Amino acid sequence: MTPQAPAPWRPLWAGLVLSAASALPVLAHAQTVDLASADNAHIQRPLFSPDGDRLSYESNDHDSKRVTAYVGRIGGAFEPVHGDGAASGLTQGFTTRSRGPTVVHELAWSPASLNTYVYGSSANGQDYDVFFEGGRAAIVGPSADGGPVWSPDGRHIVFTSARTGEGDLYAKDLSQLQAPPVQLTSHERSSEVYAAFHPDGSRIAYVAHSATGDNIWTVDRDGSDAVQITHWPRIQTRPQFSPDGDEVAYYANHEDPDRFDLYLLKPLHIQGPQLILRDVVPNTAGPVFTPDGKYLVAVLNDDSLLDPIVAVERGRPANTHVLELGTVGNQDLDIAQGSDGTVRIAWTAQGRITDSQRTFRRLFTSALPPLP
Numbered sequence: 001m002t003p004q005a006p007a008p009w010r011p012l013w014a015g016l017v018l019s020a021a022s023a024l025p026v027l028a029h030a031q032t033v034d035l036a037s038a039d040n041a042h043i044q045r046p047l048f049s050p051d052g053d054r055l056s057y058e059s060n061d062h063d064s065k066r067v068t069a070y071v072g073r074i075g076g077a078f079e080p081v082h083g084d085g086a087a088s089g090l091t092q093g094f095t096t097r098s099r100g101p102t103v104v105h106e107l108a109w110s111p112a113s114l115n116t117y118v119y120g121s122s123a124n125g126q127d128y129d130v131f132f133e134g135g136r137a138a139i140v141g142p143s144a145d146g147g148p149v150w151s152p153d154g155r156h157i158v159f160t161s162a163r164t165g166e167g168d169l170y171a172k173d174l175s176q177l178q179a180p181p182v183q184l185t186s187h188e189r190s191s192e193v194y195a196a197f198h199p200d201g202s203r204i205a206y207v208a209h210s211a212t213g214d215n216i217w218t219v220d221r222d223g224s225d226a227v228q229i230t231h232w233p234r235i236q237t238r239p240q241f242s243p244d245g246d247e248v249a250y251y252a253n254h255e256d257p258d259r260f261d262l263y264l265l266k267p268l269h270i271q272g273p274q275l276i277l278r279d280v281v282p283n284t285a286g287p288v289f290t291p292d293g294k295y296l297v298a299v300l301n302d303d304s305l306l307d308p309i310v311a312v313e314r315g316r317p318a319n320t321h322v323l324e325l326g327t328v329g330n331q332d333l334d335i336a337q338g339s340d341g342t343v344r345i346a347w348t349a350q351g352r353i354t355d356s357q358r359t360f361r362r363l364f365t366s367a368l369p370p371l372p
Contacts, residue, residue, distance in 0.1 A: 024320055024322045025322070026321065026322045026324045027311075027322065027323055027371070031366060032325050032352070032366045034362060034363075035078075035363040036059075036070065037359070037360070037362040038059045038061070040063055041059045041061040041062060042059075042062070042348070043057055043058070043059055043060075043361050043363045044060055044332050044348055045105075045284045046332060046346040046347065046348065046363055047107065047109060047285060048334050048335070048336030048344070050109055050111060050336070051112045051336075051338070052339065052342075052343075053074065053339050054071060054073055055071070055334075056069055056071045056081075057346075058104075058105050067103045068081070068102070068104050069081040069119055071107070071117070074338070074344065080104075081119055082135065103120075103121060103122045103128070106119060107119040108150060111153070116133045118130050118131060118133070118148050118157060119133075119148075120145070120146045120148065122144075127144060128146045130145055130146070130157070138172065138174075138177070139157065139181065142163055145161045145162075145163075145170075146160055147160045147195065149195050151197055152197055152200065152201040154174070155175060156173055156174065157171070157172045158171050158172075158184065160191070160192060160195070164183075166189070166191055167191030167192060167209075168183055168185045168191075169204070169219075170182060170184060171184055171221070182223065184219060184222075185223065185226065187210070190209060191210075192206050192207070192208055193209055194206055194207045194237060194238055194239065196239050196240050196286065197221075198241050198245050199243060199244070203219065204218065204221060205217070205240075205267075206219070207236065207237050207238070212233070213232070213233045213234055213235065215229075215230045215231060216228075216229050216230045216236050216237075216250055218267055227267070230250075230252070230273065233254075234253050234254055234257055235260075236252045236254070236263075237251050238286035239286065242293050242314070243289055243291065243292070243293035246266060248267055249276075249287035249296060250262075250265070250286075251282045252273075259279050259301070260279070260282050260301075261276075261277060261279065261280065262275075262296065263275055263276060264276055264314065275317070277298055277300070277310070277320070279300065279301045279302065280298045280299060280300060280301060281299040281330075281331055283298065283299070284332050285332070288334060289314075290311070290343070291335065291337045291343060293314065294313060294314055295312060296311070297309060297311045298333075299330045299333065305322070306328040306329065306330075307328065307330045308323070308324075309322070309325060309330050310322050310323065311323060313371075321372070323369055324369075325347070325364070326352055327347070327349035327351065328350055328353055328358075329350030329351070329358065330347055330349045331348045332347065332348045333346065334347075344366065345365065345368045346363065346365045347363075347365075348362065349361060349362060350362075
C-alpha cells in the first residue's frame, strides 16, 4: 500500500481530549521512547521476537515505493534486512529478474528456541519468495509466495502461494528443504491467506478470500479436517489464536461495511462470536493479546481521541482502558515480555502529542502500563 503524505494539523493535549470526550478510564503511561523514523517514509508492522528482546519493523518509502524490513534490539541499533540479490549474495529467486523497487517485508519470527526469522522479498514487486535470516533461500517457486508463519515447534513454515493460480496454503518442512512444499488448502474460487497457528501447533486458522466474502476457517496442520468457523457476508480477517488457544480474535465489517470491529470466537463451541470493540484500526499483523492472554490491545478509530490505544479485558468488554502513551495517529502495535520480565508495547504513530506538526509515522516503545 502506498502511504499518503501527511497533512498539517493543530496539536491537542491528550489529557484534555480524553477527559472531555471519553468516558473510558485512562492509565498513565511509562516513559515513551522514540525508536525509529525515516525521511519521507511510514514506519509500519512492528513485531517482537518471541523472547521479547528483538524487534522488527518495516519502512514504507513514500516516493520510491520501496519497503524495507529492519531488525534490532531494544535500546540498540536497527539494521536493514537486505533483500536485493547483489547486496545479500542470493543465488536463487529474483537475482536474474528485471530490476524495480526492492520490497523486503512480512518478516516472521521463529520460535524462541531457533532465534531467527524468515521474510518475503522481491526485486521487481511481483515475484515474491521467502528467505531465511542472512539471505539463504527458504521457499522459491515459479510464482509469488508470501505470508510466512512458523509452526510452534519450528519444523514447518506455512505460506500462501499463487503457484496454482488462486492462492493456497502450503507447508514447507524445514528438515527437507529440497522436497517440494505440501499443499494444505484448495478452496475453489478462493485465495487462502493470513495463516495463524494454534499455540500447540495442531490447527491453523486462515481466511478464505472470495468474491462472496472473506470468512475464517481452521484446518489440521496436515491439511485435513477443514472447518469454516465464521459464516457472515463481507469481511472477516486476520485471525489470531489466544495464548491459551481457546479463542480466535479477528476483525470484521459485519455490522457496517465501512467499519471494522474486533471479535472473539470459540471455534470448538456452539456459541457465536463475541463483539469486543467497535470501530478499530485493524492491526497489520492481526489482533494483539497481552502475554498472559487476559487483555486484547487495539487502536480505536476515533479522531476526537487522536486514535488512542486501548486495552479491553477478554470476556469483559466493559473493562476497557485507554493507554495514555502520549502519541497521536496511532496504528500498528505489538506486545511481548522480554527476558528481563518487562512487558513492552511497540507501536507506530504520527508523532507525540506535543509535536508542532504531523509527520510520517514513527516507531515508539514503552513499558506496558499495569492493567487492572
